[in-house]
Amino acid sequence: MKEQNYLDHLVGVFGQPVAENPGVVIQDAAFEAMGLERWHFLTLDVDKDKLEDAIKGLKAFKMRGINCTIPHKIAVMDYLDEISESAKLIGAVNMIVNNDGHLFGENTDGKGFMMSLESNGVDVKGKKAVVFGAGGAARAICVEMGLAGAADITIVNRAQDRPLGDALMAILQENTKTECRYIDWDGPFSIPEGTDIVVNATSVGLYPDVEVMPNINLDSITSDMFVQDVIPNPTETALIKELRCRGIPCATGAGMLINQAALNIEMWTGKKPDKDVMYKALEEALA
Ligand code: NDP
Secondary structure, eight states: OOOOOOOOEEEEEEESSOTTOTHHHHHHHHHHHTTOTTEEEEEEEOOGGGHHHHHHHHHHTTOOEEEEOTTSTTGGGGGOSEEOHHHHHHTOOOEEEEETTEEEEEOOHHHHHHHHHHHTTOOOTTOEEEEEOOSHHHHHHHHHHHHTTOSEEEEEEOGGGHHHHHHHHHHHHHHOOOEEEEEEOOSOBOOOTTOOEEEEOSSTTOTTOTTOOOSBOGGGOOTTSEEEEOOOSSSSOHHHHHHHHTTOOEEOHHHHHHHHHHHHHHHHHSSOOOHHHHHHHHHHHHO
């Protein structure tokens, strides 16, 4: 007789706003392809002051885990039993694993970024990088690149947020051997010769402002550099389209998003999802 087991396994995302977050599309597609039909990804609108209640709910429902996005990535750290070393350095958690009530926090944003670089044949060890932005994504990316042995990172951000850039520099200086510097972004920025990796870790180009490009002198980007965008929506930003026309090796933010989602699924289920299925689901959702 067929086993009668209808227990649901719940994961999801806590955020606000969160309605436009495409996580559910790629996660559900992955679960279906894996034959995990009783696994469900919930997109949950959680008020800033209701995070503690949401965590209690997560435990009460024995949810296997959760992603956290704006505004909960930092605040959630107060409710965790254990936090990975890199998430501590980054100062933010974007995914939690619930091991029988013991909550473990990890940051898979930077790890997804590193996997995207790797899948494009880029090894950061000993390399020189320029990173635009100093927010949450830039922090995760710089910490992971620093821990992976990047030789040199230049952080470029709008002058108004110098403290953010300085804080990130301090983390890199105290915890890695990476040379780093901060430059105010107050006009078209020219990428220095000898740079290997360029990262757009800002929200410039994000839907609905899809025609906008980061203020970079594109002629300073040469074909021996690799450019990684973080924007997952649209799947191809104006920057990536222009770089492709110019023959510059580059990758979209979809790679980072899919890789971090795949890592989350593996940590929750113990099984590797099919990333091609996830890419296809994302493309269909954003078409
Ligand atoms: P934050 O709000 O923490 O940081 C945003 C960054 O973008 C800041 O450095 C900000 O500079 C900069 N910025 C915003 N507008 C402009 C502008 N017009 N010109 C120059 N700089 C600008 O956001 P996150 O770091 O969390 O997210 C950044 C992007 O990364 C988002 O688009 C998000 O979708 C994407 N992301 C993608 C992931 C993926 O898996 N692909 C994962 C996580 C994030 P300032 O400090 O001066 O405001």
